[in-house]
Amino acid sequence: MATWNVNSVRARTERITAWLARSEVDVVAVQETKCKDAQFPTSAFTELGYEVAHYGLSQWNGVAILSRVGLDDVEIGFPEQPGWGEPVAAEARAIGATCGGVRVWSLYIPNGRELDDPHYVYKLEWLEKLRAAGSGWLAERPEQPLALCGDFNIAPEDGDVWDMAAFEGRTHVSKPERDAFHALLDAGFTDVARPYTPGPGVFTYWDYQQLRFPKREGMRIDFVLGSPALAARVTGARIDREERKGKGASDHAPVIVELS
DNA sequence: ATGGTCGTGCAACGA
Numbered sequence: 445m446a447t448w449n450v451n452s453v454r455a456r457t458e459r460i461t462a463w464l465a466r467s468e469v470d471v472v473a474v475q476e477t478k479c480k481d482a483q484f485p486t487s488a489f490t491e492l493g494y495e496v497a498h499y500g501l502s503q504w505n506g507v508a509i510l511s512r513v514g515l516d517d518v519e520i521g522f523p524e525q526p527g528w529g530e531p532v533a534a535e536a537r538a539i540g541a542t543c544g545g546v547r548v549w550s551l552y553i554p555n556g557r558e559l560d561d562p563h564y565v566y567k568l569e570w571l572e573k574l575r576a577a578g579s580g581w582l583a584e585r586p587e588q589p590l591a592l593c594g595d596f597n598i599a600p601e602d603g604d605v606w607d608m609a610a611f612e613g614r615t616h617v618s619k620p621e622r623d624a625f626h627a628l629l630d631a632g633f634t635d636v637a638r639p640y641t642p643g644p645g646v647f648t649y650w651d652y653q654q655l656r657f658p659k660r661e662g663m664r665i666d667f668v669l670g671s672p673a674l675a676a677r678v679t680g681a682r683i684d685r686e687e688r689k690g691k692g693a694s695d696h697a698p699v700i701v702e703l704s
Numbered sequence: 705a706t707g708g709t710c711g712t713g714c715a716a717c718g719a
Contacts, residue, residue, distance in 0.1 A: 451719085452711055476719090478711065503712050555719060597719095651719085652709035695710075695719085 445471040445548065445703065447593035447668055449649070449696035453477040453508070457485045459692055464492055467684065469700060470513045471543045473550035473593035477506030484508070497541050505536040507552055507594075513544030522577040526569045528554070537570075546674065546703070547581070551594030556615040564615060567597070571624035579631045582671055589703075590671035592633060595649075595696065597665055600625045600635075603644025604664035616665065633669035637681035637699050648683055649696045657688055668701045677703045 446469045450456050453474065464472070477484065477500050484498045495515035500506030509515060519540040527533045537552040551574070556567035574592070581590055598621045599605045611617045629635065647662030656662060670678060680702040688697045 455711060476711095504718070557718085654708060 445469060445473070445543075445546070445591065445593070445668070446698045446700040447473040447475070447550070447595075447666055448698040449475040449552070449595040449666060449694060451476050451478070451694040451696065453506070454479055454483065454485060456692065456694060457488050459687075459694075461488050461492060463684075463687055463698065464489070464494070464510070467698070467700065470511065471546070471548055472510040472698075473548055473591075474508040474510065475506075475550060475552040475595045477508055478503050479506055497539055499536045499539045501536045505552055507536060507539045507550040509539060509541045509543065509548055509550050511541065511543035511548075514542070516542045522549070522574065523580070524573045524576065526566060526573055528563075528566050538574075545589060547588055547590040549590075549592050549594070551592060551596070553594065553596045553598070555597050556621070559613065559615060559618060567615075568620055568624055571621075572627070575624070575627045575631055578628060578633060578669075582632045586671075587673055588671065589674035589677060591636075591674050591701075592628070592669040593667070595666050596625060598622065598625045599663045599665055601643065601664075604647070606645065606647070606661040606663075616663065628669055632672060634672075634675040636668050636670040636675050636678045636701055637683070640678075640681035641683050641699075646683065647697075648699055650688060652695050666696055666699050668699060670701075674703070679704050 494510040497518045498508040540549045554567040556564040648666040650657035650662035684698045
């Protein structure tokens with residue numbers, strides 16, 4: 445399985461389908477589709493044998509799950525998911541489905557923008573409610589392989605950014621954000637890709653600006669957090685850095701996890 | 705050089 449912030453599914457349909465054809469993944473949690481459901485290029489994926497569940501409300505956010513091992517019990521949003529905007533409403537940042545016996549969530553955690561921005565408060569509240577929902581799922585069905593996949597917009601360790609000095613006073617590395625991430629781990633989830641992709645300096649995202657990718661100046665902000673039952677089945681993981689190269693690449697690379 | 709790059713949708717906003 446894999447998680448990938450594609451930064452527009454319509455702008456990148458051909459790159460995504462080409463990647464699926466060569467990567468042989470059964471399930472992909474996709475974030476930032478940047479389209480409404482009616483605009484989603486469903487047939488491009490069904491033609492390759494994938495079922496599709498997408499939730500998009502506008503040109504912002506948008507999450508999807510692609511699966512060629514079944515896709516059932518689709519759930520839009522998680523219980524108590526905080527909202528944003530005027531009027532306050534849940535955004536298209538979470539979709540869940542059961543694929544080949546694994547409960548998969550595709551999550552696009554709010555960016556936070558700046559430490560003094562209301563969006564940062566929203567981000568922390570979103571993470572706390574996700575932790576509460578996740579704890580509930582683990583308690584409800586401890587035997588269920590469960591994967592929280594997505595763009596968490598948090599670099600949990602200093603080695604997850606190229607230079608901590610560049611992030612002084614910025615989001616993604618603040619203590620409250622890192623505490624919120626670790627609360628998910630304390631709840632029983634495991635960052636299952638990290639042992640197979642050890643840092644420092646191993647990243648999943650590189651800004652388009654300032655030649656960040658060729659200069660190897662990135663961030664590790666995309667994760668698969670596995671329940672104990674899922675973590676027990678992980679046999680490997682990799683970050684597909686090649687997919688960040690060339691014209692028309694997303695600013696995020698896919699994170700791939702192999703399961704037994 | 706107070707920007708630099710993208711995507712969406714057509715001005716400006718989000719990342």
